[in-house]
Amino acid sequence: MSEVTLGRYLFERLHQLQVDTIFGLPGDFNLSLLDKVYEVPNMRWAGNANELNAAYAADGYSRIKGLACLVTTFGVGELSALNGVGGAYAEHVGLLHVVGVPSIASQAKQLLLHHTLGNGDFTVFHRMSNNISQTTAFLSDITSAPSEIDRCIREAYVYQRPVYVGLPANLVDLKVPADRLQTPIDLSLKRNDPEAQEEVVNNVLTLIQQASNPIILVDACASRHSCKKEVEKLVNLTQFPVFTTPMGKSAIAESHPRFGGVYVGSLSQDDVKKSVESADFVLSIGALLSDFNTGSFTYSYKTKNIVEFHSDYTKIRQATFPGVQMKEALQQLISEVSTHLNPNYVPVPVPSVNLPVTPASPDTILTQEYLWSKVSSWFQEGDIIVTETGTSAFGIVQSRFPNNTIGISQVLWGSIGFTVGATVGAAMAAQEIDPKKRVILFVGDGSLQLTVQEISTLCKWECNNTYLYVLNNDGYTIERLIHGMNATYNDIQPWNNLDILPLFNAKEYETLTVKTTGELDSLFKNKKFAIPNKIRMIEIMLPRMDAPSNLVAQAKLSEKVNLEN
Incomplete structure (x- = not known):
């Protein structure tokens, strides 16, 4: 090929960096662009449930592969994704956010198009993204567009931050020289002085x-x-x-x-x-x-x-x-x-990381302390372990990871529900690397309700390498510990969580409930359960105010900080 469309050029560049799943939602300003995804061999369009979830999924994918691409439509789509993009910026995650925008002619005429604010300003959303982007580009010239795309991909990868690219609908099908694709994007760091x-x-x-x-x-x-x-x-x-x-x-x-x-x-x-x-x-x-x-x-x-x-x-x-x-x-x-090295330095013994498991009779009600001290025995080398803000993010600190484990959490940004989308992205990345690589989610029943739709994407792509542990402690326990122990704003409507997989038409799946230490021990010893050959949801029933000890202490510190004058 002597020429390729600009849209295909974008996806070919991403494919060269092993970015083979594109996250996002269709909208009328990006539909022609999405056609080009299918022109690149082995590339797939994830087709997420909403833009926020898509941003979370792209974040999880990037944490495994080093870069991800999110495609949304102008205005309504891109703004829905910005919470997820903000999290990627805060936590240093490389992400290319491509927004399908109205044609250059429509912009020049300041037409009163749908998805606008009705004031003829087509750059307002671009400006909103500027503060949570390493760099941005609002393409307008087909001649410079390929170099701008290369620059944006490089910046997202090298600096591990989101980058915004506004791509007008009328530029997508215009042709650019294909020979530029023969020269890889330079991803080397600038040398230090x-x-x-x-x-x-x-x-x-x-x-x-x-x-x-x-x-x-x-x-x-x-x-x-x-x-x-x-x-x-x-x-x-x-x-x-x-x-x-x-x-x-x-x-x-x-x-x-x-x-x-x-x-x-x-x-x-x-x-x-x-x-x-x-x-x-x-x-x-x-x-x-x-x-x-x-x-x-x-x-x-x-x-x-x-x-x-x-x-x-x-x-x-x-x-x-x-x-x-x-x-x-x-x-x-x-x-x-x-x-x-100091010639007198003698390596001192380090603290033991093997936390003891307190014995319990098999019919003992399960607690957080028992769960997090026991789960290490079930983890395997190469696992991807995703922990939601709340009891899970604090409890996982007590566990021990095997070699080559990747941990995903959002301790800084802390957007609850992040992990459901991130698990989707991580699972799809794992499919591309090794279908036997397990992706393990620990999420609270409250956080699950924010982003539960994205589990349907797991089902659609048959991510049978995924384990979904739902910690059911009847609402927002982390919030109760910080403030409002008995306040109704920390309550949630109870769901029949184990009906979620059949609701989303999962093909190969298994659902389980665990209430006691004996049931947990049996589960972790079950060799068939450890094989990632179906999507599994495991509902862990826990007392309402039960929490890891370090979270209880953190909650007291957080409440004190919140009340300082």
């Missing part, structure tokens, strides 16, 4: 050489910006104890002999808290220091010798080095660190 990086590395090496009780603390952006290998190499070379935050869980293999657990400020296990806070040097990698990620900002380091490596800057004590990106800086640090 050599002198600034040298200064950073030298300062860090000096602190390492002086440290007798150092630790490494890994957070979410180490995963988002592809630094997990660098983290592992650094731990292997230094033998420093390594800890994660809740958001950073799965950024380092929890089977690593130097892994010491999850640090959440004052909410940490006592031995983890002591190990981290007594350190004389803290090497922080990819931190996102939000309230729920830090135990409401209760970090209590005893040292000022703190180095923070971030995706776009580095901080050493009180000095900030803008533009010194962590990946390249870590690679140089790794190449030199072995000769700069």
Whole structure:
């Protein structure tokens, strides 16, 4: 082909980066564009239930594959997606948001079209997206459109943030040179300034050489910006104890002999808290220091010798080095660190991450503490584990992940219902990588009600690698713990949750109810249940005010912060 349509060019570029599922909904301004999805071999249109869910699904897909594409229509469609796009921006998730907009001629004439505000302003929604986008493009010239598409894809991938592309309906079928597709998009990071990086590395090496009780603390952006290998190499070379935050869980293999657990400020296990806070040097990698990620900002380091490596800057004590990106800086640090270790440093034992399971008779009513201490025994290497904001996100901290596990949660943005859509995206990504890779969702009965329609997309695409654990504790328990224990605004209408899969016409499925410790133990020992060959929904019945102990403590801290003047 000497030429291709602009619409096909877009999807061919995405296909080159293994983005083979496109999320979104049809609308009259994007229909011609959607035709082009089917022209690219092995690419599929997910066809989500609504735009918000589609944005959540794209977020989950991107966390597995590094990039995702969301397509919506002008105005009504794109605005419905913005909560999900905002979450992707906050949590560093690469996402290309393509919006089908009215033709250039319609815009020029300021026609009073449907989906507009009726004032002739066709750029207002673009401007709304600007603050939650790494960059934006509102295409108007077919000659420059391919280079703009390439630029936007690169920015979304490299910076792991959403990017907005407004694509007029009349440009979609116009032809552009096909030979441009022969040159891959350059996805390499801009090189750090050599002198600034040298200064950073030298300062860090000096602190390492002086440290007798150092630790490494890994957070979410180490995963988002592809630094997990660098983290592992650094731990292997230094033998420093390594800890994660809740958001950073799965950024380092929890089977690593130097892994010491999850640090959440004052909410940490006592031995983890002591190990981290007594350190004389803290090497922080990819931190996102939000309230729920830090135990409401209760970090209590005893040292000022703190180095923070971030995706776009580095901080050493009180000095900030803008533009010194962590990946390249870590690679140089790794190449030199072995000769700069403190000769008197002796690796200390790390806290045990194997939390004891309190024995219980088989007919004992199931509790959160038992569930989260027991579930580790059922996880398998390579699982994708998705935990909803609320009891699940706090409970999962108590579990231990096997090797090559990917954890998905939304601790910073915290939009309830996010995980149902994210599970769809993760499951479709897993289908493309390895159909036997299990995707496991833990979601509360309240959160489920916000986005339940998206389970129909799982059924449509027969994502039989999916386990849906619904924690039924009769409403919004996390909210009850923060405020309004008996308030009716924290109640929900009870659903027959196990009727959801047949309602959405699932083909291969299984539904189960678990009420006691004995039933849970039997389920986790069932070898057939562990095989991902059907969509499964498991309703876990729990007492109304039962919650993981760290969530109870966090709720008290959150209520205190909310009431401060």
